[in-house]
Amino acid sequence: xxxxxxxxxxxxxxxxxxxxxxxxxxxxxxxxxxxxxxxxxxxxxxxxxxxxxxxxxxxxxxxxxxxxxxxxxxxxxxxxxxxxxxxxxxxxxxxxxxxxxxxxxxxxxxxxxxxxxxxxxxxxxxxxxxxxxxxxxxxxxxxxxxxxxxxxxxxxxxxxxxxxxxxxxxxxxxxxxxxxxxxxxxxxxxxxxxxxxxxxxxxxxxxxxxxxxxxxxxxxxxxxxxxxxxxxxxxxxxxxxxxxxxxxxxxxxxxxxxxxxxxxxxxxxxxxxxxxxxxxxxxxxxxxxxxxxxxxxxxxxxxxxxxxxxxxxxxxxxxxxxxxxxxxxxxxxxxxxxxxxxxxxxxxxxxxxxxxxxxxxxx
Numbered sequence: 438x439x440x441x442x443x444x445x446x447x448x449x450x451x452x453x454x455x456x457x458x459x460x461x462x463x464x465x466x467x468x469x470x471x472x473x474x475x476x477x478x479x480x481x482x483x484x485x486x487x488x489x490x491x492x493x494x495x496x497x498x499x500x501x502x503x504x505x506x507x508x509x510x511x512x513x514x515x516x517x518x519x520x521x522x523x524x525x526x527x528x529x530x531x532x533x534x535x536x537x538x539x540x541x542x543x544x545x546x547x548x549x550x551x552x553x554x555x556x557x558x559x560x561x562x563x564x565x566x567x568x569x570x571x572x573x574x575x576x577x578x579x580x581x582x583x584x585x586x587x588x589x590x591x592x593x594x595x596x597x598x599x600x601x602x603x604x605x606x607x608x609x610x611x612x613x614x615x616x617x618x619x620x621x622x623x624x625x626x627x628x629x630x631x632x633x634x635x636x637x638x639x640x641x642x643x644x645x646x647x648x649x650x651x652x653x654x655x656x657x658x659x660x661x662x663x664x665x666x667x668x669x670x671x672x673x674x675x676x677x678x679x680x681x682x683x684x685x686x687x688x689x690x691x692x693x694x695x696x697x698x699x700x701x702x703x704x705x706x707x708x709x710x711x712x713x714x715x716x717x718x719x720x721x722x723x724x725x726x727x728x729x730x731x732x733x734x735x736x737x738x739x740x741x742x743x744x745x746x747x748x749x750x751x752x753x754x755x756x757x758x759x760x761x762x763x764x765x766x767x768x769x770x771x772x773x774x775x776x777x778x779x780x781x782x783x784x785x786x787x788x789x790x791x792x793x794x795x796x797x798x799x800x
Contacts, residue, residue, distance in 0.1 A: 440483045449477040500739060501553035502532045503545055509656075509683055510711040511728060512559075515581075518732025519557060526740055528554075546572055555739040557581065557732075577742035577749070579735045582626050590738050591753045592731065596626050596708075599724035599758035600633025601640075603678055603706055606760055608641040610768050612676035612704060615643060618653040618663045618688065620680040627655065630680045630708060649674060653684050660687025664695070667703075675704065676766070682707035682714050682723055689717060689765070700767030710761050719764035727756055 442460075446453045451470060458464040459474045466474075477483075500523055504512055516532060523530050531553060533545050549556065555577035572578065579590040607615050617634045620627025631650070638645050651666045653659035660679055667677060667688075679685035685707030692699055699705050699719055707714065710725035734756070742749045762768055 440481045442483070445474065445478050445481060445483050448481065449474045496554050496743075497552060498527060499529045499531055499553045500736065501549040501556045502530055502559075503549075503556065504532065504534050504559045506534055510713060511681070511683075511709055514711065514728035515559065515732040518729035518734075519736045520732075521729075522733040522736035523740075526736075528736075528740070555579070555743045557735045557739055558583075575747055577739050579739045579742070581731065581735055584625065588751065590742060590751050592735050592738065593753070593755045594626070594726050594731065595755050595758050596629035597633040597636075599708060599726070599760075600630040600678075600680075601637040602758075602760055603708070603722075603724050604634055604637035604643070605641060606762070606768075607676045607678065607704060607706065607766065608637075608643055610676075610704065610766065612674075613643045614649065614672065614674040615676045615678055616649045616651060616667050616670065616674040618651045618660060618667075618677065618679040618684050620653055620655045620684075624655070627680055634678060644674075653680060655681050655683060657683045657687035657690075660684030660689075661691045662687075664688055664691035677703055677705050679705070679707045682709045682711045682721060685721055685723070685765075686713070686717060689719075689721070699765055704766045706766050714761075715763065722763045722766035722768070723761050725759040725761045731756060 442453055442456050446456045449456065449470075451474060455466060455470065456474055456478075459466050459471050460478065500519070502516065502519055504515070506512060516530075520530050531549070533549075546556075556572070557579050559581040579592060581592050582594060582596075583589075583591050604615060615634075615638065617631065619631050622628070635645070637643075648670055651663045653663060660683065663679075663684065667674065677685075677688060679688060685705055688705060689699060692703065692705075697703065705721070707721050707723040708726070709728065710723040711728070714721040714723050734754070742751075
């Protein structure tokens with residue numbers, strides 16, 4: 438039998454209301470009384486009943502997280518950042534995947550109603566009207582990598598600037614023909630990275646041929662399969678930029694099987710800088726995304742929205758990226774990882790600066 442709050446109150450010689458105030462952090466209680474109650478609760482192994490607490494506080498102390506998928510290091514790092522931050526604040530996390538299916542997404546929203554105090558939703562295809570149609574007005578929601586919204590907080594990565602900077606780096610190494618393995622067409626991260634690639638190629642006077650754009654879907658086997666298409670491009674590219682690290686790693690595997698040397702025959706770069714990127718052979722040059730920090734920042738934002746209630750003001754934020762230069766691109770091979778070396782902060786590349794960059798790089 439589990440210990441009840443009445444038993445804790447009886448053992449601590451106080452009222453049930455006093456125990457409730459101490460354990461829920463509500464209302465003033467004498468310091469000595471609070472110490473006694475917490476000591477008794479610990480000795481009796483008392484665990485507050487979640488349902489009863491919710492009835493009192495009208496909060497579940499739970500955050501819902503909806504991701505398009507649960508596969509891969511990127512998503513696991515996002516979840517890690519969310520979970521660590523939530524636990525520090527006394528919240529639990531419920532994670533679900535929509536598999537990028539709209540019907541499944543709407544079903545998850547309805548299933549989480551009443552079970553969570555707020556939601557973190559990693560876009561790619563969940564549009565604000567879908568959220569508004571399936572959640573109560575004013576419900577705390579933070580969108581990750583989503584278009585600007587006047588109804589919800591949004592937190593984005595500078596995908597455009599990161600891709601632009603990587604292409605510019607590869608051009609600085611002498612590469613004028615750079616292939617790009619794209620992400621899924623409906624994914625906003627992928628489209629922004631493709632846009633950054635195209636604008637940088639144009640600004641740097643590199644080869645703009647659409648034949649250099651090879652379809653991908655952010656998964657390892659898409660990079661592996663891209664090997665054949667890239668080898669058939671004539672004249673062949675000297676560098677390959679994959680829209681994420683998973684595809685870059687798949688590409689490296691395919692090249693290794695065929696005896697193609699990296700970076701001697703092809704320079705390769707990825708995007709995200711997932712943890713394993715530094716340990717593969719050769720270590721992968723990538724655009725660093727603060728993945729875990731993205732999850733942590735989103736959690737802090739949704740907790741603030743929960744605390745503020747109707748007074749909360751929604752806002753948008755874009756996190757910067759950084760180039761991480763390793764051996765796979767053939768520039769300054771390094772065994773060490775940041776902060777020892779190889780990292781360059783990527784400034785945000787706004788639309789207003791593209792013309793200036795194009796003139797400077799091509800002049």
